[in-house]
Amino acid sequence: MPGCPAPSFASAFATSGALPLHRSILPHRRRWKRPLRQFTTSASEFDKDYSQFRGDENDSDARSQFGTKSYWDQMYEGMGDFAADEYSWYFGFEVIKPLLEEYVGASSRTEKAELSILLPGCGNDPLLLDLYNAGYRRLTAFDYSAGAIDRQRELLEYLPMGSDVDHVVLSVEDARSLPEEWEGAFDVIVEKGALDAIYLSGDGNFEQSANEFARVVKKDGICISCSGVVPEALRREGFEENAWEWLRDGSDDLKAGCFVLKRR
Helix, strand or coil, X not given: CCCCCCCCCCCCCCCCCCCCCCCCCCCCCCCCCCCCCCCCCCXXXXXXXXXHHCCCHHHCXXXXXXXXXXXXXXXXXXXXXXXXXXXXXXXXXXXXXXXXHHHCCCCCHHHHHXXXXXXXXXXXXXXXXXXXXXXXXXXXXXXXXXXXXXXXXXXXHHCCCCCXXXXXEXXXXXXXXXCHHHCCCEEEEXXXXXXXXXXXXXXXXXXXXXXXXXXXEEEEEEEEEEECCCXXXXXXXXCCCCCEEEEECCCCCCCCEEEEEEEC
């Protein structure tokens, strides 16, 4: 991230001019799928040689392989260090779920179905599927790698036939410049490593993406950020206190920080 990966990562920002891929249409006949596997990673995975991924001119300022689009494109094509089909970055849903329950508070099926949730740098993380299975329906996931969006479409095939995905949107986007129509559209943002990947992609990209997060989330909306790479001072600058209320500071978390912020 996307979406470092968007260090789900999935570095979350896309090539400029990329067109959105509209909602996934589940096929009427689904091929048999093996049981869903989930993997996790830690911040130590970001300390690797990345010289082979610096061929793309857009990756020339990257600090790490996880900050290069070419790395993520190759991974989603099955030529990377991690599983191409699904990979859960930093944490699984068992960590995200209680944060949603504590800081977002939707408990009933109706409340969950009405929440609009954005997943930047979705990569091949099964979080979208987990959220859907937990009752959330208005889900938008994006990544700058078209391969990541293809993987998300495949993950949605785990849903039972006939599942209502009318409000599930998959799109190729650049986190530094999100669609104008998304302004103030989302109640919740959940990112796992996307901002790390964006930070690793070069100077200024984290700040631009944080500004876009502030633009597209609603007033009093919640941002849950799982991150182990972005420097603390830069995070404080990007999510400045006049724009965000810091509800949970994950700086002292052991594996990677779980930060929870509320838009003022």
